[in-house]
Amino acid sequence: MVQLNYNERSWAIDVIAEIKKYLANKSVIIKNAGGENTLKKSKSTYFPDVLLFGDELGNSILQGWELKMPDTPITDPELIKNAREKADLLGVNSFLLWNVSEAVLYKIDDEGNHKIIKTWNDLNYINTREIVRERTVEWKQTLHKILDDLVDYFNRGEIRSTTIIDSVTGEGISNFILENVYLVADCLKQYSATNVDFEDEVFIWWDTVRVEYPNENDPWQPLAKNILISWMNKLLFAHILKNFREEAAIIDKIDLDTKPAEAVNIITDISSKCDFWNIFAPQLGEEHIPSSVWEKIVHYNIFLTDLKLESVGQDLIQEILQSTIYRTHRKLAGQFTTPKKLADLLVALTIKNKRGNVYDPCCGTGTIARAAFDLKVESGISYKEALQTTWASDKFSFPLQMATLALTNPKNIGEVINIFKKDISDLKAKEDIKLSNPVDGSEIIKQLPQMSSIVSNLPFVRQEVIKKLNPSIIKNINNKIKKALGKGYQLKAKSDLYAYLPFVLWDLLKDDGRLGIIISNSWLSTEWGVEFKKALRKFFHIEAIVTSGKGKWFNNADVVTNILILNKINPKADSLEGKEISFVTLTEDIINKEYNDKNLINNIARSIRTKKKDKYLNIETYSLEQIKKIDELGITWSALFSNCDWLFEITDKLLPASKIFDIARGERRGWNALFYPEPGHGIEKIYLKPVLKSSRDIKGYTATANSEAFCCTVSLQKLREMGHLGAYNWIKKFENGVNNTGQPLVEVLTNPQYSYWYSLEPKTLADFVISMNPDERLFVAKLETRSFVDQRLIRFTANVQDVDMDLVHALMNSILGLFFIEALGFGRGLGALDLNATKFKRDLKILNPYLVSKEQAERIKDKFSKLKKRGTLPLLEDLNCGIRKEFDDVVLRAFGIEKYKEQMERSLKNLYNIRKSVCQNN
Ligand SMILES: C[S@@+](CC[C@H](N)C(=O)[O-])C[C@H]1O[C@@H](n2cnc3c(N)ncnc32)[C@H](O)[C@@H]1O
Structure with a gap:
């Protein structure tokens, strides 16, 4: 029995x-x-x-x-x-x-x-x-x-007790699922070993997003995390959907007997009946989950069944959706998601006509599209109209899931959501877009309208990867620019992807349309940025550039970002006379800090629009004529966030540094063993010159090179004739050598700039030197004796005889000299300054030493000798030090420009603080 x-x-x-x-x-x-x-x-x-x-x-x-x-x-x-x-x-x-x-x-x-x-x-x-x-x-x-x-x-x-929202979207359950990232990552990696098509797909995704994951070396963990979050979101949303559509009830069927592939079918079935394809669409690799992890996901689903989300109220649903989005952002924090307040600021600054169509073509998790939607609703526009006039797309499906959740609201279930999958470089104005019908999931076609506003946080894809990912964009955009502006115009090959995108988006905007983008700050100061700015200004009026003066907006060590607000213009017709550009610095961290003032962002946007400084921001405005002069001076636009009006008053005191120096990077001859001989080499003294091998060897305003370089421009035959057998034998030792890839040294070291394959040229000996990545200490060092310098240094080699080099050294270290160094560089993610020798050669200006009388020169040098004795200091300390102040006073008085000292100091400090501000929340 x-x-x-x-x-x-x-x-x-x-x-x-x-x-x-x-x-x-x-x-x-x-x-x-x-x-x-x-x-x-x-x-x-x-x-x-x-x-x-x-x-x-x-x-x-x-x-x-x-x-x-x-x-x-x-x-x-x-x-x-x-x-x-x-x-x-x-x-x-x-x-x-x-x-x-x-x-x-x-x-x-x-x-x-x-x-x-x-x-x-x-x-x-x-x-x-x-x-x-x-x-x-x-x-x-x-x-x-x-x-x-x-x-x-x-x-x-x-x-x-706890609320369902806290429980379902809180840390406990998130961790319960996400603690399995490693297992899933391993499973995905193993699967990729058996399926190269899958591997290729993963790497296409990874190439696009890897900059946003600076701590990850390969795609498996980020992908695993996306997959797990996506499963949690799909299941939760399907349970919520039971409120509105009984067809969604089959989600309860996913239990311990269900395999991942069957679950994918159940979810696809729900989507085919109830739409929300963007939420339910299969994600790359989502079926490849180890059974132990899948079991946990299924338990989560059963728990959701027990919660009976089909009978919760609308407000609660709204809150659950919000918290889900919040959770996803938190879990992906600092990667590609845009902080909410930054999205609010971007849309408030960009959208002038709130009834008009708004579009984010790289919408990611939809933070910006949602901010635009909220802005519309807050201004009294109905939910329905707000949804109808908000558009978003992305190249990948995972973010689209989140973006759709972000725009989903119990009040608009049953409405078409204008979200679709598309590569931005394939976008065409007025093209037909496939969306899905909320009633039965069938396809519906809508024409992409010309937009009143486009708002986006553009992807950060470096130039090396563009050719692989968006092969046609470079040619297409350059053709477009050339067609509009003439043959001389085109973007430099080194441009990042974001440099091409405003020109793609130009077509999608209405004639008076506005574009607001979040992009890296590299365009302000890089070489390729010069061409980008030229072309950009023909297609758009740059209305404002917003930067952070306190804290970084994104948690990514390599990228510092700005907001750029642009008005579409006709490259051929529009005159920009009388137009200005605003350079805005946010002086408080209003993006990542917690506060309750709901109106703060809108008030700040208003201040920026009306060009009003307040305690949260500083604004400097420049006319386009002034900007032209700044460009001629070679000052990077980063400098314009501080007041640079004084610069226009002192231009007659300046001299291009290239008039007295040859400026270049230090030596990079490619075979250190030959050129930097170790002791015991036996080379005659006349062929040995000092070399400064590292910026670490620069201890102050005066630097001593303490290694030796082999410097010989004499032929082998002559060496032998002269009996200089030390040098002769030294060269012979390398004559039959090969480099690390097996190529003969004689071949790889031959270069028309050098007399012989074994030569270093004395003309590249440096008098002055500056590090290519100075951090807190800004200064130019003078070498005790002319020396070769390493390639991580910028060298200044005097090519005139008629100036007092000690005087020049002093002038280059004056407050104005330091300003020029800072203003020609570009701030890296970690706060160091990036300097470029080519830019220095072309643009560096110094106080003109020819304008100084003998007596003035003596006084300057005298004060400078005190500064040298004091030694270098971190910039802010340096500027506060009495010895420095006395020195600068004497310098500026000699040029009759002492009245600008305070402004110079403010500009320099401001510029420096903006650069260093990225370290404040790291
Ligand atoms: C910086 S993120 C946007 C973040 C978004 N605002 C958010 O809060 O989640 C950039 C987005 O661009 C997308 N993307 C990258 N390349 C793209 C392309 N060629 N076309 C369209 N979208 C692309 C990425 O998938 C990513 O979601």
């Missing part, structure tokens, strides 16, 4: 039924119980057997229970540990264990320790599982007592 086994599971199901019955007509804080699905469909090692809910619809979770038969001791450490983990998972601070004979209530205190606060042991005579069923009346009585007591505890606030 088959004996029906009354086990833990059957008892737990009876307990849940009894709790519901007991509570049915009561008006107490515990409203309902759940967990039956978990019990029926799984052995639930992850979620509690019984869940107590705080109201009928289950909006709050009060507590989880673990139920055992009497043969498991209530003190079983495994049982306690397991129950504790489940409480943490849900985010509640209590749990209850009950093995029929005894029940105990645990509370978790603020320090995270759990201890028993109540015990019920009147059933301790039930000590075997066989008699549990026959003692139903008794255990039910105890159950009622437990419930009554718990009501007291909850009423007194001694134990705390």
Whole structure:
């Protein structure tokens, strides 16, 4: 005879039924119980057997229970540990264990320790599982007592509940799923070894996004994380959708018997009936999940079934969606997502006509599209119209899932959401876009309207990868620029992807359309930025450039970003006379800091539009004529965030540095063993010159080269004739040598700029030197004796005889000299300054030493000698030091420009602070 086994599971199901019955007509804080699905469909090692809910619809979770038969001791450490983990998972601070004979209530205190606060042991005579069923009346009585007591505890606030939102989107469950990233990453990697098509797809994605993951060397973990987040989002959204569409109820079918591929089919089925394709679309690699991880995902789904999200209210749904987005952002924090407040500022600055169409073509998780939607709704536009006039697309499907969630609102379920998958470089004005019909998921076609505003945080793709990812964009855009502006115009090959995109987007804008983009700051100061600026200014009026003066907007060490606000113009027709560009510095961290002032961002946007300085921002405006002069001076646009008007007054005191120096990078001859001989070489003294091998060897304003370089421009034959056998033999030693790739040195070192393959030319000996990446200390060092310098240094080799080089050295280290160094460079993500020898050669200006009388020169040198004695200091300390102040006074007085000193100092400090501000929140 088959004996029906009354086990833990059957008892737990009876307990849940009894709790519901007991509570049915009561008006107490515990409203309902759940967990039956978990019990029926799984052995639930992850979620509690019984869940107590705080109201009928289950909006709050009060507590989880673990139920055992009497043969498991209530003190079983495994049982306690397991129950504790489940409480943490849900985010509640209590749990209850009950093995029929005894029940105990645990509370978790603020320090995270759990201890028993109540015990019920009147059933301790039930000590075997066989008699549990026959003692139903008794255990039910105890159950009622437990419930009554718990009501007291909850009423007194001694134990705390959690909301469904916090539980479902909180840390506990996120960590529960995301702690499996490594396992999934490994599984994906292994699968890629068997499927090269998959591997190729993954790497196309990775090439585009890798800059946003500076700490990752390969795509597997980021991809695994995306996949896990995507599964959580899909399941949660499908459960929410049950509110609106009964077809979504099949999500409850995903249980422990369901394989990932079958789950994908169930979800695709839901999407085909209820739309939201962008949320439900299959993600790259999502089926390749190890079974242990899949089991957890399924348990999560069963838990969601128990929560009965189909009957929660609309406000709660809205909150759950918001929190899901927030959770996703938090988990991807600092990678490609745009901080919400930055998105708010971008849209507030860009969108002038709130009724017009707005579009984010690289929408990622949709933060910017959502900010645009909110701006519309806040200004009184209906939800429906706001949705109809908001557009977003991305090249990849994972972000589209999030973007769709971001624009989904219970009030607009049933409306078409204008989100689609598209590579920005393939976009055409007015093209037909495939969207999906919310009623039945069928395809509908809408024409992409010309946009009033385009707002986007553009992808950061370096030039090396563009050819691989967007092969046609370079040619197409250069043709477009040439066609509009003439043959001389085209972007430099070194331009990053974002340099091409404004010209793609130009076509999609209405004639008076506006473009607001977040891009890296590299264009302000790089060589390729010069061409970019030229072309940009023909297609757009640059209205404002916004930078951070405090803290970085993104958590990525390599990239510093700006907002750029542009107005579309006709390259042939529009006159820009009288137009100005605003350079805005945010002086407070209004992007990443927490604060409650909801209007702050809008107020700041208004100040920027009306060019009003306030405590949050500094604005400098320049006319286009002034900008032209700045460009002629070679000053980078980064300098314009501080007031540079004084510069226009002193131009007649300046001299291009290239008039007295040859400026270039230090030596890079390519075979150190030959050119930098180790002691014992036997080379004659006349062929040895000093070499400064590293910026670390520069200890102050005067530098000493303490290594030797082999410098010979004499033929081998002549050397032998002269009996200079030390040098001769030295060269011979390398004559038959090969480099690391096996090529003969004689071949690889031959270069028309050098007399012989073994030559270093004395004309590249440096008089002055500056590091290519100075950080806090800005200064030009003079070499004690002319020396070769390493390639990480910029060398200045005097090519005139008629100037006093000590005077020049002093002038280059004056406040104005330092300003020019800072203003020609470009701030790196870690706060160091990036200097470029070619730019220095072309653009560096110095105070003209020919304008100084002998007496003035002596006075300057005298003060400078004190500065030299003092040594170099970090810039801000340097500028505050009395010795420096006296020195600068004498210099500026000699040129009659002392009245600008304060402005110079402000400009220099400002520029320096903007560069260093990136370190403030690292
Ligand atoms: C910096 S992120 C945008 C972040 C977004 N605003 C957010 O908050 O999530 C750049 C986005 O551009 C997308 N992308 C990269 N290359 C693209 C291309 N060629 N066409 C369209 N989108 C692209 C990436 O997938 C990424 O989502």
